[in-house]
Amino acid sequence: MSVSMDELGPGLKIRMKNRNIDCYVFFTLALISLVALGVILYFIFAQAIPFVGKLKVVPEGMGAIVKWGQDYSHTRLWDLFSTRWSPASYKHQFFGMVPMIVATTVITLGAMALAIPFGLSAAVFVGEVGPRWLKDIFKTVLELLAAVPSIVYGFFGLIIIAPWVRESFDVVSGSNGLSAALILSIMALPTIASLAEDALHAVPNTYREASLALGATKWQTIWRTLIPAASSGVIGAGILGMGRAVGETMAVLLVAGNSAFLTWNIFRSMRPLTAGIALDMAESVHGSAHYHALFALGAMLLLIALVMNWTAEWFHVRLLRRQGIREG
Template sequence: MGIDLRSLSQRGGAGFLRVLRERWDRPVFAALASVSLIALGLILFFIFSEALPLFRTISLSNFFGGTWLPTVEPNRFGILPLLTGSGLVMVGALVVAIPFGLAAALFIAEIATGIIKDIAKSVLELLAGIPSVVYGFFGLMVLAPILQQIAHIPYRRTALLASLILGVMALPTIASLAEDALTAVPRSYREASLAMGASRWQTMWRVTFPAAFSGIIGAVILGMGRAIGETMAVLMLSGNAAQMVGSFLKPVRTLTATIALEMAETPFGSEHYHALFGIGAVLLIITLAMNWIAEALRGRLARKHGS
């Protein structure tokens, strides 16, 4: 259906702009969404096309083996030590980030008012905006000596050190998204609980928190993605030892740190080169899965409360 310029001229410039907006909004947004999907598709194609040649010479069981020795004959490309290192650091970071992040979210959403609430939100935004290299430098120069002195450990850079700093880095993500989930709970829930004689704390823990639980889980999962995808701070703090460990007091190496350390010096097209892209593919799958689960849980929360 064409645009009637005569009728638009009678309605004036505002009517002309409104009709143009109604006519072109959907195609423009569809085009922008298509660009995002195409970019994601190209990234997936590039990563997997560079990773697949590795599996012409080694099996999946070898790729997930327990030894990473890419520069020593015979080459071994087992990423299990890197997966366990990433998992260990991520778990330690969540132990720090979840309780403090949820406490901050509850404080901002349910307790703080006025300028106190604004200050708390500003602090979270500041923490989220600090570059990861600054976090890494602080951890290496300030926190590492303190941990060595308190825990009497022989290593300066350990999984524990990386976990503590990553926990602080993931905290703003968890706190901000959990606060959004808590704020999305209808006010009528709180009012009904208070009207029945429940205290403010009982309302928070037995009404608001359970109602927002799926959104909070989504926030935690995105915090996990933030922790497992971090590179620079982990590179500076974890010790970068590609070994199977079960202790936070020893050096570890993560998936992201391995790519950052080795890609620049790896011959193009070599097995080592394709193995690093294999690590990238594993990271991409983990990250996409975490984001999909988090969005599904947040959508469930929105449907539950009709928002």
């Protein structure tokens, strides 16, 4: 799963100056990914903005009354960042997405705390220590693990992991943040292990030889030479795995418990951003404040995921530059 291919393709190394009609036909087709991306950004934000633009939020007592209107003077973006999410009632509606942002953060960090050590150790063991045949099997297994549908992981979490969490940690319900973090760590593991292995593999052999020639053991070579040399790629792998975990919907929807109350306690029921969208979309009326608020959740999620993706790519490109290696 390469992140960027800087160099031109092999067909380009053959110099052809004239750009014929076929060149532009394929160029037009290639624009589709940009068009798709543009459509995504436009739709998510265009549907999220009416929430800010059209609503009139009037504070009253403990809450606020939401009224429709074009009076922009009363609309506050800040209402999205309050701590209470209660969109269903007719009169007193609250659209604070902080509980969901917190849930996403807690669950993702929990998942990464498990997935990164295991993924990294798998990458090092298989890439540097184990025999060659193990590496082939390992890559196939990772590919198969990565392909298991998220709803199956969710089902697995619901039947196996949630009861286990309930009994081992003696909590009221197994549907909590920890179960979601456990499931996500299993799901992010293949991505992290596979990408970290690629990063280690990309370290030139001369590094290994130089280190071993100085009398270092294999482990010292790995720990002091290879991992620092591949650090950008390894960090990129971790961040990309994290991006996967943030965007995961079905698995967390089934095991996280989905309570929209603000809590930092991983043993409590939580509702991450993705689950928030999936849960409420069926009930929201098209064009209502609730509907637009869900798009605002989507916009938040998209921003988080894209920032992570770009950071990961930045690390990856830096790795390629530093090693003077180009793909392709």
